[in-house]
Amino acid sequence: MSTDAAGELEGLSVFVVEDEALVALNLEDMLLDLGCTIVGPAMRVAKAQEMLAQALQADVAILDVNVAGELVFPVAEELATKGIPIIFATGYGQAGLPEAWHGNTILQKPYTMDDVSGSLSKAVRRS
Template sequence: MTDRTAKRILIVEDEFLVALHLEDALTGMGHQIVGPCTRIQAAMVVARERSIDFAILDINVAGTPSFPVADILRQRSIPFVFASGYGLEGLVDGYRNEIALRKPYDLEELRGAIIRIFPELSH
Protein backbone atom coordinates (compact mmCIF):
# COMPACT_ATOMS: atom_id res chain seq x y z
CA MET A 1 0.00 0.00 0.00
CA THR A 2 1.36 3.41 -0.88
CA ASP A 3 1.43 6.34 1.49
CA ARG A 4 -1.38 7.84 -0.60
CA THR A 5 -3.71 4.94 0.12
CA ALA A 6 -2.64 4.30 3.71
CA LYS A 7 -5.33 5.52 6.12
CA ARG A 8 -4.92 7.04 9.58
CA ILE A 9 -7.20 4.85 11.67
CA LEU A 10 -8.40 5.63 15.18
CA ILE A 11 -8.87 2.60 17.39
CA VAL A 12 -11.20 2.97 20.38
CA GLU A 13 -10.98 -0.27 22.37
CA ASP A 14 -10.61 -0.92 26.09
CA GLU A 15 -9.45 -4.54 25.87
CA PHE A 16 -5.66 -4.45 25.56
CA LEU A 17 -5.24 -7.70 23.62
CA VAL A 18 -8.04 -6.84 21.18
CA ALA A 19 -6.53 -3.39 20.59
CA LEU A 20 -3.06 -4.90 20.08
CA HIS A 21 -4.38 -7.48 17.62
CA LEU A 22 -6.31 -4.79 15.74
CA GLU A 23 -3.28 -2.52 15.63
CA ASP A 24 -1.10 -5.35 14.26
CA ALA A 25 -3.70 -6.26 11.63
CA LEU A 26 -4.15 -2.67 10.45
CA THR A 27 -0.45 -1.87 10.31
CA GLY A 28 -0.02 -5.15 8.42
CA MET A 29 -2.47 -3.76 5.87
CA GLY A 30 -0.30 -0.66 5.58
CA HIS A 31 -2.37 1.76 7.66
CA GLN A 32 -1.23 4.15 10.39
CA ILE A 33 -2.75 3.85 13.86
CA VAL A 34 -4.10 6.72 15.93
CA GLY A 35 -4.47 5.59 19.53
CA PRO A 36 -5.59 3.18 20.65
CA CYS A 37 -7.85 5.04 23.04
CA THR A 38 -9.05 3.03 26.01
CA ARG A 39 -11.46 5.61 27.46
CA ILE A 40 -14.26 7.62 25.85
CA GLN A 41 -13.09 11.04 27.10
CA ALA A 42 -9.65 10.54 25.52
CA ALA A 43 -11.24 9.21 22.34
CA MET A 44 -13.47 12.30 22.10
CA VAL A 45 -10.44 14.59 22.31
CA VAL A 46 -8.59 12.60 19.65
CA ALA A 47 -11.69 12.48 17.42
CA ARG A 48 -12.02 16.27 17.66
CA GLU A 49 -8.38 17.24 17.27
CA ARG A 50 -6.38 14.67 15.31
CA SER A 51 -6.11 14.01 11.61
CA ILE A 52 -8.07 10.77 11.08
CA ASP A 53 -9.37 9.05 7.96
CA PHE A 54 -11.37 6.27 9.60
CA ALA A 55 -12.20 4.84 13.04
CA ILE A 56 -13.05 1.51 14.64
CA LEU A 57 -15.16 2.01 17.74
CA ASP A 58 -15.89 -0.61 20.35
CA ILE A 59 -19.50 0.12 21.30
CA ASN A 60 -18.89 -0.36 25.03
CA VAL A 61 -15.62 1.12 26.29
CA ALA A 62 -15.08 0.50 29.99
CA GLY A 63 -18.84 0.60 30.54
CA THR A 64 -19.40 3.78 28.52
CA PRO A 65 -21.03 3.82 25.06
CA SER A 66 -18.86 5.17 22.25
CA PHE A 67 -21.73 6.99 20.51
CA PRO A 68 -20.42 10.47 21.55
CA VAL A 69 -17.20 9.67 19.65
CA ALA A 70 -19.27 8.58 16.65
CA ASP A 71 -21.15 11.90 16.81
CA ILE A 72 -17.89 13.86 16.63
CA LEU A 73 -16.70 11.72 13.72
CA ARG A 74 -20.00 12.29 11.90
CA GLN A 75 -19.67 16.06 12.40
CA ARG A 76 -16.20 15.85 10.81
CA SER A 77 -17.43 13.51 8.01
CA ILE A 78 -15.00 10.80 9.12
CA PRO A 79 -16.28 7.28 8.42
CA PHE A 80 -16.26 4.64 11.15
CA VAL A 81 -17.39 1.15 12.00
CA PHE A 82 -18.52 -0.22 15.31
CA ALA A 83 -17.15 -3.40 16.85
CA SER A 84 -19.13 -5.31 19.44
CA GLY A 85 -19.76 -8.73 20.83
CA TYR A 86 -23.41 -7.95 20.07
CA GLY A 87 -22.94 -7.04 16.39
CA LEU A 88 -25.85 -5.05 14.97
CA GLU A 89 -27.94 -5.78 18.07
CA GLY A 90 -25.62 -3.49 20.06
CA LEU A 91 -26.57 -0.44 18.02
CA VAL A 92 -29.16 2.06 19.22
CA ASP A 93 -31.50 4.28 17.20
CA GLY A 94 -29.60 6.75 15.08
CA TYR A 95 -26.78 4.26 14.48
CA ARG A 96 -28.60 1.19 13.16
CA ASN A 97 -27.45 1.83 9.58
CA GLU A 98 -23.77 1.86 10.50
CA ILE A 99 -21.43 -1.02 9.79
CA ALA A 100 -20.97 -3.19 12.88
CA LEU A 101 -18.44 -5.98 13.15
CA ARG A 102 -19.30 -8.76 15.57
CA LYS A 103 -16.41 -9.66 17.87
CA PRO A 104 -14.41 -11.70 17.41
CA TYR A 105 -14.09 -10.60 13.79
CA ASP A 106 -11.50 -11.95 11.43
CA LEU A 107 -9.04 -10.08 9.27
CA GLU A 108 -11.11 -10.47 6.10
CA GLU A 109 -14.22 -8.99 7.74
CA LEU A 110 -12.16 -6.01 8.85
CA ARG A 111 -10.55 -5.61 5.43
CA GLY A 112 -13.99 -5.88 3.78
CA ALA A 113 -15.44 -3.16 6.02
CA ILE A 114 -12.56 -0.82 5.18
CA ILE A 115 -12.91 -1.51 1.44
CA ARG A 116 -16.66 -0.81 1.57
CA ILE A 117 -15.81 2.66 2.83
CA PHE A 118 -12.67 3.13 0.69
CA PRO A 119 -13.28 1.14 -2.55
CA GLU A 120 -10.00 2.42 -3.99
CA LEU A 121 -8.17 0.13 -1.55
CA SER A 122 -9.49 -2.99 -3.27
CA HIS A 123 -6.81 -2.83 -5.96
Protein backbone atom coordinates in the same frame (compact mmCIF):
# COMPACT_ATOMS: atom_id res chain seq x y z
CA MET B 1 -5.16 -11.92 4.02
CA SER B 2 -7.18 -10.29 1.29
CA THR B 3 -4.42 -8.77 -0.81
CA ASP B 4 -6.53 -6.62 -3.16
CA ALA B 5 -8.14 -4.89 -0.18
CA ALA B 6 -4.71 -4.37 1.37
CA GLY B 7 -3.62 -2.34 -1.62
CA GLU B 8 -6.68 -0.16 -1.47
CA LEU B 9 -6.18 0.42 2.25
CA GLU B 10 -2.46 1.24 2.02
CA GLY B 11 -1.67 4.38 3.97
CA LEU B 12 -5.17 4.70 5.38
CA SER B 13 -5.16 6.39 8.76
CA VAL B 14 -7.44 4.57 11.24
CA PHE B 15 -8.61 5.99 14.57
CA VAL B 16 -9.06 3.10 17.05
CA VAL B 17 -11.15 3.21 20.24
CA GLU B 18 -10.93 -0.08 22.16
CA ASP B 19 -10.69 -0.63 25.92
CA GLU B 20 -9.36 -4.21 25.93
CA ALA B 21 -5.58 -4.06 25.62
CA LEU B 22 -5.24 -7.48 24.03
CA VAL B 23 -8.00 -6.81 21.51
CA ALA B 24 -6.46 -3.44 20.68
CA LEU B 25 -3.06 -5.11 20.26
CA ASN B 26 -4.45 -7.59 17.78
CA LEU B 27 -6.32 -4.92 15.84
CA GLU B 28 -3.14 -2.84 15.72
CA ASP B 29 -1.24 -5.79 14.19
CA MET B 30 -3.98 -6.42 11.66
CA LEU B 31 -4.08 -2.77 10.62
CA LEU B 32 -0.28 -2.61 10.33
CA ASP B 33 -0.34 -5.73 8.15
CA LEU B 34 -2.94 -4.03 5.94
CA GLY B 35 -0.60 -1.08 5.51
CA CYS B 36 -2.69 1.31 7.59
CA THR B 37 -1.42 3.77 10.15
CA ILE B 38 -3.01 3.83 13.60
CA VAL B 39 -4.30 6.79 15.53
CA GLY B 40 -4.69 5.74 19.16
CA PRO B 41 -5.79 3.36 20.41
CA ALA B 42 -7.90 5.41 22.80
CA MET B 43 -8.97 3.09 25.60
CA ARG B 44 -11.46 5.39 27.29
CA VAL B 45 -14.24 7.64 26.01
CA ALA B 46 -12.69 10.66 27.73
CA LYS B 47 -9.33 9.94 26.09
CA ALA B 48 -11.00 9.64 22.66
CA GLN B 49 -12.78 12.96 23.17
CA GLU B 50 -9.54 14.57 24.26
CA MET B 51 -7.88 13.36 21.05
CA LEU B 52 -10.80 14.67 18.98
CA ALA B 53 -10.51 18.06 20.66
CA GLN B 54 -6.85 18.19 19.56
CA ALA B 55 -7.72 18.27 15.85
CA LEU B 56 -7.48 14.53 15.29
CA GLN B 57 -6.79 13.50 11.69
CA ALA B 58 -8.11 10.14 10.46
CA ASP B 59 -9.63 8.65 7.30
CA VAL B 60 -11.84 6.21 9.17
CA ALA B 61 -12.61 5.13 12.77
CA ILE B 62 -13.09 1.71 14.36
CA LEU B 63 -15.04 2.13 17.60
CA ASP B 64 -15.68 -0.42 20.31
CA VAL B 65 -19.27 0.23 21.46
CA ASN B 66 -18.84 -0.39 25.19
CA VAL B 67 -15.66 1.34 26.29
CA ALA B 68 -14.76 0.58 29.91
CA GLY B 69 -18.44 0.68 30.88
CA GLU B 70 -19.26 3.77 28.81
CA LEU B 71 -21.04 3.89 25.46
CA VAL B 72 -18.99 5.28 22.61
CA PHE B 73 -21.82 7.21 20.88
CA PRO B 74 -20.79 10.74 21.96
CA VAL B 75 -17.46 10.07 20.20
CA ALA B 76 -19.31 8.69 17.17
CA GLU B 77 -21.41 11.84 16.94
CA GLU B 78 -18.34 14.08 16.91
CA LEU B 79 -16.71 11.91 14.25
CA ALA B 80 -19.88 12.03 12.15
CA THR B 81 -19.89 15.83 12.23
CA LYS B 82 -16.30 15.77 11.02
CA GLY B 83 -17.38 13.46 8.19
CA ILE B 84 -15.12 10.61 9.31
CA PRO B 85 -16.66 7.22 8.41
CA ILE B 86 -17.31 4.97 11.41
CA ILE B 87 -17.08 1.21 11.88
CA PHE B 88 -18.56 -0.18 15.10
CA ALA B 89 -16.78 -3.17 16.63
CA THR B 90 -19.13 -5.00 18.98
CA GLY B 91 -19.99 -8.42 20.33
CA TYR B 92 -23.68 -7.59 20.12
CA GLY B 93 -23.94 -7.20 16.36
CA GLN B 94 -26.45 -4.72 14.95
CA ALA B 95 -28.86 -5.39 17.84
CA GLY B 96 -26.45 -3.59 20.18
CA LEU B 97 -26.64 -0.36 18.20
CA PRO B 98 -29.28 2.37 18.46
CA GLU B 99 -31.31 2.64 15.27
CA ALA B 100 -29.66 5.92 14.31
CA TRP B 101 -26.39 4.04 13.69
CA HIS B 102 -27.84 1.01 11.88
CA GLY B 103 -26.55 2.33 8.54
CA ASN B 104 -22.93 2.04 9.73
CA THR B 105 -20.58 -0.83 9.04
CA ILE B 106 -20.39 -3.34 11.85
CA LEU B 107 -17.39 -5.43 12.80
CA GLN B 108 -18.63 -8.35 14.86
CA LYS B 109 -16.22 -9.48 17.60
CA PRO B 110 -14.20 -11.61 17.36
CA TYR B 111 -13.18 -10.56 13.84
CA THR B 112 -10.60 -11.78 11.33
CA MET B 113 -8.22 -9.67 9.29
CA ASP B 114 -10.49 -10.20 6.25
CA ASP B 115 -13.41 -8.83 8.30
CA VAL B 116 -11.33 -5.77 9.17
CA SER B 117 -10.16 -5.10 5.60
CA GLY B 118 -13.69 -5.76 4.25
CA SER B 119 -15.34 -3.35 6.64
CA LEU B 120 -12.66 -0.69 6.05
CA SER B 121 -13.18 -0.86 2.27
CA LYS B 122 -16.93 -0.69 2.70
CA ALA B 123 -16.78 2.26 5.09
CA VAL B 124 -14.31 4.21 2.96
CA ARG B 125 -16.24 3.58 -0.29
CA ARG B 126 -19.52 4.55 1.35
CA SER B 127 -18.23 7.95 2.44
